[in-house]
Amino acid sequence: MKKLLLVIVVCLDCLYCNAGINNMVVDVKKPVTDIAPTMYGVFFEDINFAADGGLYAEMVKNRSFEYQQNLMGWKVVGDIDLKNDGPFENNPHYLRLNISNHRDRYAILENEGFFGIAVKEGEDYRISLWARCPEGGESNLRVTLANPASMGESHELVNGWIKVEGREWKKYSTILKAPETKTKLVLRIFMRQADGKPIATCDVEHVSMFPLNTWKGRENGMRQDLVQKLADMKPGVFRFPGGCIVEGTDLATRYQWKKTVGPVENRPLNENRWQYTFAHRMYPDYYQSGGLGFFEFFQLCEDMGCEALPVISCGLSCQFQNPDPNEPGVHADVDNLDEYIQDAADLIEFANGDVTTKWGKVRAEMGHPEPFNLHYLAIGNEQWDYEGNPAFTARLQKFLDVLRKLHPDIQYIGSTGPYSDGKDFDVLQTKMIKMKVDLYDEHYYQSEKWFLDAKNRHRYDTYSRKGPKVFAGEYACHETEKKYNHFYASLCEAAFMTGIERNADIVRMATYAPLFAHVEGWQWRPDMIWYDNLQSVGSCSYYVQKLYSVYKGTHLLSLKMNGKDVAGDDDQNDLFASAVWDKKNGCYYIKIANVGTEQQSVSIQLRGLKKGNYKATGLTLQSDDREAENTLDNPEMVVPRESAVSIENGTLNTIIQPRSFNVLVVSYL
Numbered sequence: 045m046k047k048l049l050l051v052i053v054v055c056l057d058c059l060y061c062n063a064g065i066n067n068m069v070v071d072v073k074k075p076v077t078d079i080a081p082t083m084y085g086v087f088f089e090d091i092n093f094a095a096d097g098g099l100y101a102e103m104v105k106n107r108s109f110e111y112q113q114n115l116m117g118w119k120v121v122g123d124i125d126l127k128n129d130g131p132f133e134n135n136p137h138y139l140r141l142n143i144s145n146h147r148d149r150y151a152i153l154e155n156e157g158f159f160g161i162a163v164k165e166g167e168d169y170r171i172s173l174w175a176r177c178p179e180g181g182e183s184n185l186r187v188t189l190a191n192p193a194s195m196g197e198s199h200e201l202v203n204g205w206i207k208v209e210g211r212e213w214k215k216y217s218t219i220l221k222a223p224e225t226k227t228k229l230v231l232r233i234f235m236r237q238a239d240g241k242p243i244a245t246c247d248v249e250h251v252s253m254f255p256l257n258t259w260k261g262r263e264n265g266m267r268q269d270l271v272q273k274l275a276d277m278k279p280g281v282f283r284f285p286g287g288c289i290v291e292g293t294d295l296a297t298r299y300q301w302k303k304t305v306g307p308v309e310n311r312p313l314n315e316n317r318w319q320y321t322f323a324h325r326m327y328p329d330y331y332q333s334g335g336l337g338f339f340e341f342f343q344l345c346e347d348m349g350c351e352a353l354p355v356i357s358c359g360l361s362c363q364f365q366n367p368d369p370n371e372p373g374v375h376a377d378v379d380n381l382d383e384y385i386q387d388a389a390d391l392i393e394f395a396n397g398d399v400t401t402k403w404g405k406v407r408a409e410m411g412h413p414e415p416f417n418l419h420y421l422a423i424g425n426e427q428w429d430y431e432g433n434p435a436f437t438a439r440l441q442k443f444l445d446v447l448r449k450l451h452p453d454i455q456y457i458g459s460t461g462p463y464s465d466g467k468d469f470d471v472l473q474t475k476m477i478k479m480k481v482d483l484y485d486e487h488y489y490q491s492e493k494w495f496l497d498a499k500n501r502h503r504y505d506t507y508s509r510k511g512p513k514v515f516a517g518e519y520a521c522h523e524t525e526k527k528y529n530h531f532y533a534s535l536c537e538a539a540f541m542t543g544i545e546r547n548a549d550i551v552r553m554a555t556y557a558p559l560f561a562h563v564e565g566w567q568w569r570p571d572m573i574w575y576d577n578l579q580s581v582g583s584c585s586y587y588v589q590k591l592y593s594v595y596k597g598t599h600l601l602s603l604k605m606n607g608k609d610v611a612g613d614d615d616q617n618d619l620f621a622s623a624v625w626d627k628k629n630g631c632y633y634i635k636i637a638n639v640g641t642e643q644q645s646v647s648i649q650l651r652g653l654k655k656g657n658y659k660a661t662g663l664t665l666q667s668d669d670r671e672a673e674n675t676l677d678n679p680e681m682v683v684p685r686e687s688a689v690s691i692e693n694g695t696l697n698t699i700i701q702p703r704s705f706n707v708l709v710v711s712y713l
């Protein structure tokens with residue numbers, strides 16, 4: 045009788061324990077596949093003032109006077125001429141500051157910066173310019189950071205002097221220390237007598253201002269805080285420079301990498317298509333200086349230890365603007381692509397060629413004789429075939445024919461166009477498989493509904509394993525009507541990404557987009573990292589991406605609940621999950637998203653775990669408010685919080701909070 049009672053109690057106990065518990069099993073003994081080191085990365089495009097005014101730390105707008113309106117961004121007072129026979133062939137304009145008869149009132153230049161010039165108390169800033177006195181003699185330039193009040197009054201915060209001597213163009217600079225933090229200053233430069241000496245007419249070109257504190261202290265540097273945010277993600281791959289920027293609105297304005305290397309003073313300006321793409325968000329002063337060019341890109345990849353993934357024009361200008369491939373003069377002729385293919389081949393040489401090659405030498409002259417070890421090249425951005433005309437695929441084939449012979453070690457990436465599904469997608473996907481590209485690039489900017497839809501939750505489960513691999517090159521989740529950053533959209537991304545991870549054998553790269561946005565200069569939302577001129581903040585999506593990337597592991601493990609993948613299916617209590625092993629440090633990472641409003645008890649058996657002492661930690665990104673978002677004023681509203689998780693006899697037991705994304709880290713003690 046006693047025995048029977050005991051059995052009943054034990055059975056009830058089991059029932060009680062298991063009621064409402066989501067029992068998952070991770071098979072730690074047999075990895076399913078490796079995870080590509082490139083799996084999670086970043087995609088940089090100069091949209092939302094991501095380069096000039098963003099990552100690129102230059103603080104002077106229109107530094108070479110080459111914007112279409114040459115004085116855009118500048119206020120000039122006094123006797124000033126715009127000249128165009130300057131020392132830099134590709135940026136020929138400069139300003140001549142003439143002397144005036146008035147004793148103290150000479151020509152004055154004032155630059156407004158990108159949404160103002162912001163400085164931090166105690167930090168040093170280098171102001172440099174190229175100058176000469178065309179008629180000989182010397183001139184004194186007073187360089188000041190000032191409040192943007194009416195000129196003539198004293199609103200200086202700090203000043204320095206640059207003495208210009210002689211008829212030859214030379215580079216001059218001075219360093220100013222900011223006595224206080226200010227957000228909306230101007231840079232003012234004007235001639236002024238010193239020691240009663242007469243001053244001479246002075247020519248001024250390429251006026252530049254950088255903080256000394258750039259990423260790695262480089263002179264033509266990047267914003268320290270923004271690169272740090274990228275580096276913290278430990279990205280595996282870095283796609284650059286776009287995006288539609290690659291194509292240009294027309295061929296003339298496409299991104300041409302050769303124009304972005306060599307001395308910065310001579311890199312020609314390009315318009316930025318995001319200046320006018322959206323009529324409701326026009327930025328007439330949005331240009332590309334090329335200061336953040338291909339050398340800087342490769343250098344950043346090297347700094348962060350990730351693979352570079354350049355995207356090159358395939359000879360089609362933006363097909364949204366110019367859909368008809370037969371429109372004369374708008375796209376490069378399919379039978380006349382030599383210049384474009386040569387550009388691609390030369391880019392590979394710039395990255396990998398030895399210093400005796402033409403482009404390897406350019407790289408070496410820029411300070412990097414060692415190759416950058418490029419392994420990937422994407423041909424075209426969002427391209428497609430058009431009404432029976434193989435606009436994209438015919439061009440792509442020509443590139444592949446030449447490049448594969450020249451550089452068989454590079455992996456070439458095609459595209460399935462701008463759409464995630466539908467006829468165009470299907471046609472392109474079939475063609476990419478047929479053409480045997482190494483990877484093809486998919487884009488999806490989609491609603492929350494799409495991200496959680498059964499078809500997409502299982503999107504990659506059914507992809508053929510025989511053909512090319514997949515690069516999810518641009519994606520982000522938004523609400524159906526309004527597009528903006530908010531927690532729930534990021535949670536949907538996290539849930540969807542368990543499907544990417546679960547299919548790590550076919551999906552080898554994934555990069556969220558867009559990456560950067562200036563709070564005063566954006567054209568496209570949502571974005572991963574926001575900033576003003578002084579501070580930056582990671583959105584909830586940033587933290588999702590960072591958690592995936594930092595905890596990407598090296599091998600995928602099978603994770604099942606009742607024998608099935610955990611992909612938010614009807615009987616799975618709004619849970620999505622995936623598991624990986626990190627061979628390098630012996631840790632296991634289990635990612636669980638709960639998109640529902642109920643908390644969930646989860647028990648995860650790590651089947652096959654070697655005996656030993658383990659500890660488990662949970663990193664949780666959670667909010668009860670689906671609209672919650674990190675802002676510059678409240679940057680840590682939703683960030684991962686750490687907690688201990690119970691692990692006993694190889695089984696983890698935890699409560700997964702409603703609407704949360706979690707990474708459970710299991711490590712050997």
Ligand code: AHR
Pocket residue numbers: 089091286287288289425426462487518557558568
């Ligand atoms: O990321 C913004 C834009 O979205 C990219 O330029 C383009 O590739 C896509 O349409």
